[in-house]
Amino acid sequence: MTELLKITLPDGSQREVARGTTPADIAAGIGPGLAKAALAARVDGELRDINRPLETDAALALVTAKDEADALELVRHDYAHVLAEAVQALFPGTQITFGPATDDGFYYDFAPAAEHGPFTEEDLPAIEAKMREIIAADKPLVREVWSRADLIKRWSEQGERFKAEWAQELPEHEELTVYWSGGDWLDMCRGPHLASTGKLDPQAFKLTRVSGAYWRGDQKNAMLSRIYGTGWLNRKQLDAHLTRLEEAARRDHRKLGQEMNLFHLQQEAHGSVFWHPKGYVIWRQLEAYMRRAIDNAGYREVKTPQVMDARQWEQSGHWGKYRENMFVIPDEVPNTEDEGPLVSDAAEWMALKPMNCPAHILIFKQGIKSYRDLPLRLYENGCCHRNEPHGALHGLMRVRQFTQDDAHIFCREDQIVDEVRAFCQLADRIYKDFGFTYAIKLALRPEKRFGSDELWDLAEAELRDAVAKAGFATEQYGWEELPGEGAFYAPKLEWHLTDAIGRTWQVGTIQSDRVLPERLDASYVGEDGERHRPIMLHRAIFGSYERFIGILVEHYAGKLPLWLAPVQAVVATIVSDADDYAKDVAARLTAAGLRVETDLRNEKINYKVREHSLAKVPCLLVVGRREAEEGTVALRRLGSDEHQKVVGVDDLIAQLVAEAAPPDRA
């Protein structure tokens, strides 16, 4: 006698079906349209294969392309699977390892045959073609549960070392499944998958790049060869994605920085930025803006040494943990003879500062501090050097010399909530001034850490409560906790900005630290007359000026708001008869505090318009004989579809001066 199961559908209706019925059967029972559209099923919330038999009473929801997040996850996982099969078909001897879906596609990591070596981009077209063949063949993807012994046997026999290792180490209780795609090709996989490869759109994926990747993400393991692809439900989505990539490339701060003459990087100082006059205007505007902000928020600005004795870094703990990323300097006159080592074995060492916090503690420790001095907020535009791994360097985003908007707040435990609240409000105002939305996340204790669990319980709870009390731990602010992501000495609150094209950047942070005040023996005298340990809140809003400027350039696509634009206006002449008038207009704008250049070159106005538009100059002031006679300029705004407007110079100055005010002074 067949056992009957009670299946509840999303509309609340119930059906009785025989045990072993599949979601596909149920979809077919509802209607042929749904049967065709159904990609997978959610069974009691769990995403499952459409053809996996039902074993128990359950709530069932059929997943179609309309459930976009689920559908994308499924197809991307399938593309990865098809990629693996294609690669093994084309390159016998390649071992398969692991291939998940990603945010915009998928990848698969391979151990290539020794004679072939890692894959290169040249291999991709052939692999793509093979994938389309596999999709066209509409191979079924059949789920089977295997015993661990059978799996290990199969992988070992086939020389699949990595799969065998994986099968060996999967947790005891886990059900081990494989997916066959017809023939004799199979992959060990948790699933779920679509019913067959033919459900994929052969025109909705593209292999994008190759790279190396460590087996199981560990630097100590073998280097595998990874193939990345982007995958979507249909061609239209793929095209839209490729367009987004082009848009991001168009905004690349390295390209715009070159075109706008903001900065350059060169081999002799790789990882450190040469700021050109135009780029440094942006820096100076941000610096002035941030100074006003911290002055108003009760911080005191300081400046601390660039180089300190290694013993200081030993005491702070950086020498032991981060020495390999520090620039170390011998405290000794170098040997100037041709022979012999540059410095003696007995050299004493100093180091460029990789961060500002120890120096700020040293300032705190000068003189006796009273509880009345707290909270003490020390701010520095702190220039730091870190000897980053070469492969990590990237334009302005990851550099070896950078300047942080860094501050340390020394306070008592009972002041943390107020300080975190004030910081949340300050960060909120600043990010909004640049047109960013953001999410606040709490990065919790990492595996490797200093301090007891009790201390971490306390520190995490403090930050969590402080943000909640400040009213920022809500969905509106993207509140989320990230296990394992904290610094080794403290949990971190992180501000993740979303830019104009939806990318996110982790920028601001505040961290509560009890370790460093302890190590450097900072104390204050309390109301009770006893010495107490202050808590130190590390915090930054821009993060680093370099990186923040890079983010701004990409966010605004180079079209900086007037207050940040290096050149706010160019006065361009049509005929040389207007030269004197143009100089006069420029002088009046300059006198009003605007950044103005003139373009009196012997060129057509078309040429000048094009050039200054490409240089992202916000205002082009065109003057010819007419304007010179009438005392006007023809104003052309960058990116404006409006026709140029003829305005009087006084009106223009009033308008531009008002618009060029920084947002905190508008």
Add this chain to the structure above:
RNA sequence: GCCGGAUUAGCACAGUGGUAGUGCAGCGGUUUUGUAAACCGAAGGUCGGGGGUUCGAAUCCCUCAUCCGGCACCA
């Protein structure tokens, strides 16, 4: 640091073993111009550094450096 790719004039790029090229910029000249590239001319390079193979190397090999895409790292 690891895997792959790249490095040619100020910039963007072509050039796969036989005399280094194109466009733009820069320079000189003509043109005085009305909203996204006027015209003519002359000039500009030890082809990233070093080593090797070869009669001959931008081109093939080795090595170092930097950059790009990832991986790992990011106090």
